[in-house]
Amino acid sequence: MPHPITSALISWYAAKARNLPWRASKNPYFIWLSEVILQQTRVDQGLKYYHHFTENYPTVLHLAQASEDQVLRSWQGLGYYSRARNLHAAAKQIASSHQGQFPSSYDEIRKLKGVGDYTAAAVASIAFSLPYPAVDGNVNRVISRLFCVDQDPLSTTGKARIKALSAELLNVERPGTYNQAMMELGATVCKPRNPDCLNCPLNAFCEAYRTGKTAEFPLKKTKAKEQTLYMLYVLPEDADGKTWLRRRSEKGIWQGLYEFPLIPLAGPVNPENLRVQADLENLFPQTALLQLRLSEEYLHLLTHRRLHIRFLHCKLAALPESADYQAVELRYLSEFALPRAITRYLEEHPLA
Ligand code: SF4
Structure with a gap:
């Protein structure tokens, strides 16, 4: 017999689940795609990308055969590009080590590049009905509140406790439905702020609701x-309508994307006193800059970083030879995967 919490949850899900395209599918590749796209992305935003990927790369082999540039371009706008790079690398792994067949055991799925415990459990349970609880941020929140878990769900002990509680609730006959229902409840009812406890199918079982402590759980991490x-x-533009780009090789969130020459600054820029003359001379030796235009500041927020970015548009007669940058016609800029911070600027200041 399933746990009474599980029965209540699954009945609610049967009546209230949102109609999302990947839920109509048992195709492990589509389910994996949806899981990767929806990490750190809202469903309404992710839907467009899900359709794009399933139409342009209808099988995992199509994805494996695409170039990394193509995949990064398809991903443009979603951010956290390491997800796209891992997606592509894992598709290649499946093509080379599994003859293009998506692996069907938890351990083999878990070995794919970029796939952690959560994604492996989600794909294994939804596509192959394997009994693994999938624990994401939504599930952490629901379980923390249901049982007033007094540990940070991201700590080692908190993780183990929530996983054990999830395993206890898991419906082993319908693990995929259970996992999706738990995530759906966290996304639509047991929300981070103002959970809709009155309409929650689990309110009769919920310790945080009973004790009026929903705002205290999950325990906050520092x-x-x-x-x-x-x-x-620096955005150079020469008389032939060309600019410079380079592909970032440095590890980090923008690895593999293209960018213009970058000058790190010690602090905020004073437009009247822009102290980058030496940097510009290094970039464009013996080249007269005909016109300079400094943009307003763009604030770009990453997980633990606040980037204050300005753009300096420089016109010059001809770009010098460079080993570091490739000359690209401005009209082809949209064919390169650029960080969101740059595309925002280009949307507001089209160059071509
Ligand atoms: S009763 Fe409230 S806090 Fe408890 S699981 Fe439901 S929505 Fe979350």
Whole structure:
């Protein structure tokens, strides 16, 4: 017999689940795609990308055969590009080590690049009905509140406790439905702020609701220190309508994306006193800059970083030779995967 919490949850899900395209599918590739896209992305935003990927890369082999640039371009606007790079690498792994067949055991799915415990459990349970509880932020919240878990769900002991409670509730006959129902409840009812406890199917079982402590759970972790960076992107434009791009090879969130020459700054820029003359001379030796236009500041927030970015648009007669940058016609800029911070600027200041 399923746990009474589980029965109540699954009945509620049968009546209230949102109609989302990947829920109509048992195709492990589509389910995996949806899980990766929806990490750190809202459903309404992710839907468009899900359709794009399933139409443009209808099988995992199509994805494996695409170039990394194509995949990053398809991902443009979703942010957290490491997800796209991992998605692509895992598709190649499936093509080379599994003859293009999506692996069907938890352990094999877990070995795919970028796949952690949560995604492996979600795909294994939904596509293959394997009994693994999938624990994401939504599930952490619901379980923490249901049982007033007095540990940070991201700590080692908190994680183990929530996983054990989830395993106890898991409906082993319908693990995929259970996992989706738990996540759906967290996303639509047991929300971070103002959970809709009155309409929650689990309110009769919920310790936090009973004791009026929903706002206290899940226990908050201490916030990582935020770093503030000031940056100047230089956008050269020559008389032939060409600019410079380079592909970022440095590890990090923008690895593999293209960017203009970048000058890190020590602090906020004073437009009247822009101290980057030496940097510009290094970039464009013996080249007269004909016109300079400094943008307003763009604030771009990453997980633990606040980027204050300005753009300096420079006109010059001809771009010098460069080993670091490739000359690209401005009209082809949209064919390159660029960080969101740059595309925002280009949307507001089209160059071509
Ligand atoms: S009763 Fe409220 S706090 Fe408890 S699970 Fe439901 S929505 Fe969350």
